[in-house]
Amino acid sequence: MFILKLLSTYLKVNLQQDLAYRADAIVNMVMSIIGTGWDLLGLSIIFANTKEIGGWGPSELIALMGVWRLVNVMMATIVWPNTEKFNTGVRDGSLDYTFLQPVNSQLLISITRIVIWRAFDLAIAVILIIVGMTGGNVVTSPVQIVAFLALTISGAAIIYSLWITLISLTFWFTKFDNSVTIMAALMDAGRYPAQVYPYWLRALITFVIPIAVATTVPLQALRGELVDLQILGFLAIGVAAVIVSSRVWKAGVRRYSGASS
Amino acid sequence: MFAIYKQMWLVNWAEQWQYRANLLMYLAFWLVSPIVYLAVWTTIASAQGNINGLTAPDFVAYYMMLLIVDIATSDITIHIFAYKIMDGSLSNELVLPIHPVLQKVLVNNLAFKALQMLALVPIWLILYVLYQPVFSITAVNVLLAIPAIAFGFLLQFFAGTTITCISFWTTRAWSISDFYSNIFRLMAGQFVPLALLPAFMQTASQLLPFRLALYFPVQLLLGKLSIEETMLNIGLQMVWCVILFMLFRVVWRTGLKKYSAVGA
Numbered sequence: 021m022f023i024l025k026l027l028s029t030y031l032k033v034n035l036q037q038d039l040a041y042r043a044d045a046i047v048n049m050v051m052s053i054i055g056t057g058w059d060l061l062g063l064s065i066i067f068a069n070t071k072e073i074g075g076w077g078p079s080e081l082i083a084l085m086g087v088w089r090l091v092n093v094m095m096a097t098i099v100w101p102n103t104e105k106f107n108t109g110v111r112d113g114s115l116d117y118t119f120l121q122p123v124n125s126q127l128l129i130s131i132t133r134i135v136i137w138r139a140f141d142l143a144i145a146v147i148l149i150i151v152g153m154t155g156g157n158v159v160t161s162p163v164q165i166v167a168f169l170a171l172t173i174s175g176a177a178i179i180y181s182l183w184i185t186l187i188s189l190t191f192w193f194t195k196f197d198n199s200v201t202i203m204a205a206l207m208d209a210g211r212y213p214a215q216v217y218p219y220w221l222r223a224l225i226t227f228v229i230p231i232a233v234a235t236t237v238p239l240q241a242l243r244g245e246l247v248d249l250q251i252l253g254f255l256a257i258g259v260a261a262v263i264v265s266s267r268v269w270k271a272g273v274r275r276y277s278g279a280s281s
Numbered sequence: 282m283f284a285i286y287k288q289m290w291l292v293n294w295a296e297q298w299q300y301r302a303n304l305l306m307y308l309a310f311w312l313v314s315p316i317v318y319l320a321v322w323t324t325i326a327s328a329q330g331n332i333n334g335l336t337a338p339d340f341v342a343y344y345m346m347l348l349i350v351d352i353a354t355s356d357i358t359i360h361i362f363a364y365k366i367m368d369g370s371l372s373n374e375l376v377l378p379i380h381p382v383l384q385k386v387l388v389n390n391l392a393f394k395a396l397q398m399l400a401l402v403p404i405w406l407i408l409y410v411l412y413q414p415v416f417s418i419t420a421v422n423v424l425l426a427i428p429a430i431a432f433g434f435l436l437q438f439f440a441g442t443t444i445t446c447i448s449f450w451t452t453r454a455w456s457i458s459d460f461y462s463n464i465f466r467l468m469a470g471q472f473v474p475l476a477l478l479p480a481f482m483q484t485a486s487q488l489l490p491f492r493l494a495l496y497f498p499v500q501l502l503l504g505k506l507s508i509e510e511t512m513l514n515i516g517l518q519m520v521w522c523v524i525l526f527m528l529f530r531v532v533w534r535t536g537l538k539k540y541s542a543v544g545a
Contacts, residue, residue: 041453048456051463058463062472069332069477070325198303205309209317217320218411 026123027131034134045137052141056148059085074215080239081212083152087172088210088235089145093138094176095207099183101133103200106187119273126184126269153242160242167241167251174258175234179203181265182229188265191272203229210235233257285379286388293392304393308400311352316408318472319344333477338415342503343474345414348405350498351471352397354433356441359458361393362386366448366540375537382442382533390438417504425511426502432518433494439525440490446529449536470496490521 038045063085067078076084106129109115118128153160186199206229214222214232225232237254240246246254297304319340326337362382365371374381444461447454466472467482469491475483486492497514500506506514 041451043451044453044456047451051456051460054460055463058467062467065467065473065478066321066325068479070329073321073325198306201303201306202309205306205313208314212317212321216324217317220411221316221320 023127026127030131031134031136035136038136048137049140052144056089056144074213076213079152079155080243081152082155083149083242084213084235084239085211086145086148086150086152087175087238088207089141089148090172091176091179091210091231091234092207093141093145094180095204096141097135097138098130098133099180099200100204101135102130103183103187105129105133107190110190115276119276125273126266129187130180130184161244164242164244167246168238171238171241171251171254172234174255175230175238177258178230178261179234181261184265185268188268188272191275206231213239285384289379289384289388290392293389294395297392297396301396304396304400308397308404311355311397311401312348312404314466314471315344315348315351319412322473335474335477340474341412342414342416343499345405345408345412346416346499346502347471347495348408349398349401350430350433350495350502352394352401353430354437354494354498355394356434356437357390357393358382358386358438358441359445359454361389362442363445363448363454363458366445367453371540382529386442387438394434416502418502419504421508422501422504425515426498428515429498429501429511429518432515432522433498435522436490436518436525437494439522439529443525443529443532446532446536449532449539465491465495468492469494470499490517490525493518493521 060082063078063081066073066081071077073081106115109118109129115129118132119125121128153165183200183203186203189199206225209217209221209225210231214225214236217225222232233254237246241251322332322340322344323337326332326335326340330336365374365381371381374385379385440461441458444458445454447457467478468475468486468489470486475486475492475496478486486496493514497506497518501511501514
């Protein structure tokens, strides 16, 4: 209850902040629509030259695009803006005030800055997923849909946990504040099924920066390519990632000594 | 005049050299998408034998060359200048006898580029061993590529600065910059060699300036263009550079009048 109240307060403050740049927000929404059309055009260029890529058809790639955008929405709404805020906080010591609050500090640094209008992208992502799922001629069972949804959420949680871990490392290595950039750079690799990539890139986006776990894997579940044990395994990794990252965060906070000291 | 550029270069070089680790991170931005598209198109090409006559090795050579040209002609003005308009720190630079954009941002861009190139060398060599591209490079093409790349960069630099200057009116210009890079991705050949675009988009890409900044120098280095075509394209580059430079000057002048330094 308290957390909900906190969240709604932050949403309100952030809404007010975003309203200061109305033109930017509106232009951004229009650009999102155009960008989606542009991405679909890209897909149509691919499928004008081939029937399938790595065994995946057009509707599956549309659904993949939706899941990829879903992860991107999380990044754009919470991860990037709060990283910026966090880095400033470490540098000028304003992070002290965050730790003085009687609230879980990890929650607080994750929601201080929320770029509200990005919720609009969420709608586009969901539409793409639905269109992709219904467009194909593959019969999907309810179990596969549930597995898909669960893996999408746990995939996003893994990416979020990686982010928490990376920014926690700033407490040990002050010069580490740009490690998050590597996540942004690798995001593009999530647009296409990981099977297409050479083994080293696939290993990189599965084990190191697990973009593929958040994008390709849920789609594989939807295609019925995963056995139950694999699905449970990925979900377990999701839960483990959340637990481990919050431990790392807490250990990092204990090391924090403020900018001036 | 030249001394100013030289001094600024030294300062910039030293400044950016401090952040070597960050440079590697930023380099990843230029690396990932060409490698992704290379993977996508070679997968399709090897499954079908060829796409419109382009075989898997053709795609490998294309994207390996694109990796170099993309860094050489890209512009990072929005990343290093937009926030100065937003938070008002541009005011400090306006009182200096140096042009904040045409001198400071330009040199900053070049120093960043030079370091990125340096960092690219070992990575490119590893990729070379992995993919074994086959190039047919001639000395003439390399010589012609020097002006082609230089003008390609200037073209993007003036486009980037003009877009960044839109911040004078909207305070933020990121979305417009994203829009530009979206168009660039398809129209300049980052996504796919332009010959594979649908007919209407090919026509559009021929008329628009984007291809001059990337596709043209890449094709030139791959030895796909005749001398006449090359000269024509370099001429077109010059024309577009002048047009975009004029556009930048107009936007800069009217924008400065509009600029009120946030907080003032």
